[in-house]
Amino acid sequence: MPIYERGKKLASDFDGSVLIPPYGGNLVDLTVPEEEKDELIRYSSRLLSLQLSERSICDLELLSTGGFSPLDRFMTQDDYQNVMDNMRLSSGVIFPIPVTLPINSSLGISSGEEIALRNAKNDLLAIMTVDEIYEWNKEEVSQKVFGTTDLKHPLVAEMHQWGELNISGDIKVIELPVHHDFQELRLSPAQTRNALQDLGKKNVVAFQTRNPLHRVHEELTKRAAESVGGSLLIHPVVGMTKPGDVDHYTRVRTYKTLVRNHYKSGTVLLSLLPLAMRMAGPREALWHAVIRRNYGATHLIVGRDHAGPGVDSKGEPFYGSYDAQEIVDKYSDEVGIDFVPFKEFVYLPEKDKYEESSKVSIGTKTASISGTEVREQYLNKGKVLPEWFTRSEVANIMADTYPPRHRQGACIWFTGLSGSGKSTTADVLTVLAMEHGRQVTVLDGDVVRTHLSKGLGFSKEDRDANILRIGYVAAEIVRHGGLVICAAVSPYKSTRSDVRRMVGSDRFIEVFVDTPLSVCEDRDVKGMYAKARRGEIKDFTGIDDPYEAPDDPDISIDTVSYSVEDNASKILELLVGQGFILDSNLE
Numbered sequence: 001m002p003i004y005e006r007g008k009k010l011a012s013d014f015d016g017s018v019l020i021p022p023y024g025g026n027l028v029d030l031t032v033p034e035e036e037k038d039e040l041i042r043y044s045s046r047l048l049s050l051q052l053s054e055r056s057i058c059d060l061e062l063l064s065t066g067g068f069s070p071l072d073r074f075m076t077q078d079d080y081q082n083v084m085d086n087m088r089l090s091s092g093v094i095f096p097i098p099v100t101l102p103i104n105s106s107l108g109i110s111s112g113e114e115i116a117l118r119n120a121k122n123d124l125l126a127i128m129t130v131d132e133i134y135e136w137n138k139e140e141v142s143q144k145v146f147g148t149t150d151l152k153h154p155l156v157a158e159m160h161q162w163g164e165l166n167i168s169g170d171i172k173v174i175e176l177p178v179h180h181d182f183q184e185l186r187l188s189p190a191q192t193r194n195a196l197q198d199l200g201k202k203n204v205v206a207f208q209t210r211n212p213l214h215r216v217h218e219e220l221t222k223r224a225a226e227s228v229g230g231s232l233l234i235h236p237v238v239g240m241t242k243p244g245d246v247d248h249y250t251r252v253r254t255y256k257t258l259v260r261n262h263y264k265s266g267t268v269l270l271s272l273l274p275l276a277m278r279m280a281g282p283r284e285a286l287w288h289a290v291i292r293r294n295y296g297a298t299h300l301i302v303g304r305d306h307a308g309p310g311v312d313s314k315g316e317p318f319y320g321s322y323d324a325q326e327i328v329d330k331y332s333d334e335v336g337i338d339f340v341p342f343k344e345f346v347y348l349p350e351k352d353k354y355e356e357s358s359k360v361s362i363g364t365k366t367a368s369i370s371g372t373e374v375r376e377q378y379l380n381k382g383k384v385l386p387e388w389f390t391r392s393e394v395a396n397i398m399a400d401t402y403p404p405r406h407r408q409g410a411c412i413w414f415t416g417l418s419g420s421g422k423s424t425t426a427d428v429l430t431v432l433a434m435e436h437g438r439q440v441t442v443l444d445g446d447v448v449r450t451h452l453s454k455g456l457g458f459s460k461e462d463r464d465a466n467i468l469r470i471g472y473v474a475a476e477i478v479r480h481g482g483l484v485i486c487a488a489v490s491p492y493k494s495t496r497s498d499v500r501r502m503v504g505s506d507r508f509i510e511v512f513v514d515t516p517l518s519v520c521e522d523r524d525v526k527g528m529y530a531k532a533r534r535g536e537i538k539d540f541t542g543i544d545d546p547y548e549a550p551d552d553p554d555i556s557i558d559t560v561s562y563s564v565e566d567n568a569s570k571i572l573e574l575l576v577g578q579g580f581i582l583d584s585n586l587e
Contacts, residue, residue: 023290023294024295025069026069027189027190027294028064028068028070029065030072030171030172030173031176032173037175041174044127047116048108048109048116049122050107050116050117050128051119051120052101052125055240056074057125058274058275059276060173061177061274064171064173064176065188066189067291067295068290068294069189070091070095071099073168073169074099074100074166074167074169075098075099075100075168077132077166077168079095079168080098084140084141087283094290094334094335096283096286098141098145100136103163104164107163109133109167110133111130111131114130115128119177124175125173125174127172128167130167131169131170132167132168132169133166134165136166145283146278146281146318147281148318150318151493151497152311153309155309157497158498158501160494160498177274179274182252185256189294192233192295193295195269196297199267199269201230203229203299204231204232204296204298205225205231205340206235206295206297207224207301208292209251210237210245210251210277211246212250212398213258214385215347218262218263220343221234221268224340230298231267231269232269233268233269233271234255234270235271235272235273236251236255236273237273240276243502244505244507247401248272254394257391257394257397258393273291273295279307281305281308281319281323282323282324284324285325286327286328286335288307289302289331289335289339290335293336293337299337299340300328300339302340302341302342304321304342305317305319305321306325307324344358346366346367347366348360348367349388350365352388376579380404380405382403404579405580406438408580409479409480409484409507410478410483410508410575411485411486411507411508412429412483412485412509412511413496413499414426414513415488415496415512415550416512416513416514417489417513417515418489418528418541419529420515420559421513421515422487422513423444425487425513425559425567426485426486428565428568430442432568433581436572437581438483438581439482440483440485441482441484441485444487445488445489445490460539463491464492464495467488467492467499471498474486474502483580489541489547491548496510496550509555509574510550510553511554511571512549512550512557513557514549514556514559515560519559520542529543532544555571
């Protein structure tokens with residue numbers, strides 16, 4: 001039996017003769033027959049339940065339907081290690097990204113045990129027979145897969161929340177994750193391949209996107225399909241993308257209107273991909289090629305810094321501009337997919353058309369708008385994007401979803417030692433922000449512990465849980481356009497990075513209240529530091545538990561040399577500069 005079948009039931013509703021194994025050949029199908037489901041659902045009530053994260057649910061869906069073929073389970077230790085070391089499964093098949101199911105050892109899961117996999121609402125998704133339990137190393141994954149341990153990388157930061165063990169085993173899928181949105185566009189790999197076959201072209205160019213499509217993308221995709229005489233698969237990611245990205249509801253609305261009004265009927269298929277991205281740059285680009293091959297594509301458009309997370313803590317890109325294109329090109333024959341480079345196009349206003357920059361003569365008048373300018377010069381200021389840059393339908397959808405910057409959400413996160421002046425400064429900033437027309441929610445560490453985190457202690461685990469709870473609430477407030485000011489010691493860098501990721505780095509302002517420990521002790525009217533010094537309180541931050549100061553805060557304030565009003569005004573000035581608060585001189 002071919003290695004990619006792995007003894008599983010295979011989807012058989014597509015003529016695989018035009019595709020090559022192991023990608024795009026027979027697809028793994030882990031779903032159980034309808035007649036077996038009721039019995040398995042009753043049986044699951046006797047099993048230990050594991051609630052899956054959003055990321056693991058995305059992975060389960062693609063494992064179940066063949067999106068990750070030939071992978072048919074969360075990775076075994078051999079597969080996991082081979083993928084990290086060689087970008088291959090233990091069978092030798094190219095697969096560059098680990099797909100694992102991490103758990104905490106405290107769950108007490110044993111090898112050979114059957115467990116019920118459930119979503120956050122406790123709905124049953126699958127039953128797993130646990131064949132393997134193995135430890136994994138966050139540092140090793142960070143270095144080998146992402147090439148960095150910098151916590152500014154969203155996945156490096158996220159992994160600190162994951163359990164210390166991975167589990168693997170046979171999976172029986174009872175119910176695929178339910179999606180109530182855009183159901184007509186949520187096509188499985190087999191359904192996508194059938195729909196592409198109906199378009200009647202041997203070649204299929206896939207376009208990976210997690211952003212709205214503008215005129216330059218429209219031009220690129222049309223020309224790419226024409227260049228190979230094929231059809232076009234617009235295949236946006238609607239699982240987890242980079243924190244701060246445009247939400248998929250807005251993006252899919254733009255894709256639908258573009259396909260309906262500006263692409264020739266019968267040449268393009270819009271289908272959604274429930275992928276949880278890793279933002280792993282070159283490795284992820286190759287992963288995208290594997291996945292798109294399973295969905296029926298023969299070509300993949302690969303952009304500059306494809307699937308890159310931006311810049312690191314030093315302001316340097318995590319990956320080289322062309323690393324992704326080079327790795328996909330290197331392995332294209334083995335994967336069975338050709339890469340199409342994302343060419344740079346410019347707009348020629350005098351001819352009212354787009355052209356490849358390499359074909360434009362020196363001195364020709366051109367026009368362009370960068371992604372930064374789209375946000376800062378147009379959306380954040382409430383200006384409509386020009387028609388030459390983006391279709392009016394897209395511009396209107398974007399304007400509806402993204403109000404001017406001074407009506408968008410943001411989180412101002414005060415961190416510092418107990419007694420440093422966080423709450424006092426936050427109180428004054430709150431008044432100043434309201435004076436300038438913003439409504440503000442304040443999440444103070446002491447108040448939160450009375451309500452949201454009542455019952456938590458002061459162990460590292462409980463402190464992290466407290467900060468993550470504050471971060472979750474803050475992220476929801478920001479998502480709904482609110483300004484939230486948080487004041488909590490939040491002593492650990494990794495946990496603050498987790499909160500930044502939840503909120504979105506472009507909407508998270510870290511304020512380091514840089515007050516010396518001796519000053520904090522002198523200000524301590526509650527006598528907490530004195531008790532900690534005497535050993536009456538254990539694990540007190542700054543005494544017998546560390547405070548990890550930010551390496552690169554958005555702003556630092558000095559509460560010894562400057563008054564609370566001066567510091568609050570300094571932060572207000574930063575918020576005005578970033579557009580989150582309207583300059584009173586412009587009102």
